[in-house]
Amino acid sequence: MSCNKLKMICFSPTRTTRRILDAIAEGFGVEDPEVVDVTREDKVPETCECSDNELVIIGAPVYGGRIPLTAVERFKALKSSGVPVVSVVVYGNRAYEDALIELVDLAGEAGFKPVAGAAFIGEHSFSTEKTPVAVSRPDEDDLSKAREFGKSLAAKLKEGALAGTEVEFPGNRPYKDRSPKASASPVSNDDCQLCGACERVCPTAAISVGAMVETDPDKCIFCCACVKVCDFDARKLEVPKLLEVSKWLADNFSSRREPEVFI
Ligand SMILES: Cc1cc2nc3c(=O)[nH]c(=O)nc-3n(C[C@H](O)[C@H](O)[C@H](O)COP(=O)(O)O)c2cc1C
Known part of the structure; x- marks a missing residue:
């Protein structure tokens, strides 16, 4: 297997996945990897063919123990015949x-050859000052592990050992059920300056900013990109059920988990 190019394909509303992929690419040693970032609806290519001399890294966040449906839909543009994928x-x-086994399967169904995988940790989308979960992750330690992972991918590739053995990925088939999606969304308060930043980062084009901010609750996927990008602290996720979830997460999942790699 000889790959001299790296392609990164990702969906990453609050950019933690993207930062991990960037660090893996840095460790891999490719200065200028091709990036196909399908986070914004208008950036999704009709098809995305991958060629033989590439290693592809595909990345997505975990929503309810699964890959977000929006990402699954957008990754449908991918096609390959046997290109190695991480x-x-x-x-x-x-x-x-x-989620990991689902992403591995999805890539396999698109024709890729799964050769490695990883699960990293990012600040929880629902994390707030009152209910902090994995705040500021990935941190320097996580990014250094991601660079190390990239380095070992490059080393294994060089010695021809990347696809030598079948890698076992954790997870169950059939996958766990997806939770039904509530029709709700974050809201903007009086501190809103109508700057439009929330509209620009929304991955599903659910927000439109004019004389006021309007959000389509059926399109919103609760990714919280709009909440995190707001410089005026004017956008809040005040959906009662999700506030309960945030508290449950902060109460029960504050002890630090570490990245896992499968290679
Ligand atoms: C709707 C939704 C569901 C989520 N479900 C999970 C989950 O099941 N387990 C978990 O640990 N984190 C979960 N998260 C947190 C995200 O996986 C995490 O914040 C990730 O870093 C976001 O990636 P991004 O920055 O690339 O958007 C969820 C986030 C959202 C918005």
Whole structure:
């Protein structure tokens, strides 16, 4: 297997997955990897063919122990015949359950050859000052582990050992059920300056900013990119059920989990 190019494909509303993938690429030693970032609806290519001399790294966050449906839909553009793929999930310090194996399977169904995988930790999308979960992760320690992972991918590739053995990935088939999606969304308060930052980062084009901020609750996937990007602290996730979840997460999942790699 000879790969002299690296392609990163990712969905990452609050950028923790993207930061992990960037660090893996840095460790791999490629200065300028091709990036296909499908986070924004208007950036999804119609098809994304991958060629023989590439190693592909595909990354997505974990939502409810699964890959977010929006990411699954967007990754459908991917096609390959036997290109090696590294699947990476990033989760908010609770659990990744069936997400990694789902991403591995999804890549396999698109024609890739799964050769390695990893689960890293990112600040939980629902984390707030009152209910902190995995705040500021990935931190320097996580990023250094991601660079190390990239380095070992490059070394294994060089010695021809990357696809030598079948890698076992944790997770169950059939995957756990997805939770039904509530029709709700974060809201903007009086501190909103109508700057439009929330509209620009929304991965599902659920927000439109004019004389006021309007959000389509059916399109919102609760990724909280709009909450995290707001410089005026004017956007809040005040959905009662999700506030309960945030408290449950902060109460029960504050002890630090560490990245796992499968190679
Ligand atoms: C709707 C939703 C569901 C989530 N479910 C989980 C989960 O099951 N386990 C977990 O540990 N983190 C979960 N998270 C947290 C994200 O996986 C985590 O914050 C991740 O770093 C976000 O990635 P991104 O920055 O690339 O968007 C969830 C987040 C959202 C928005």
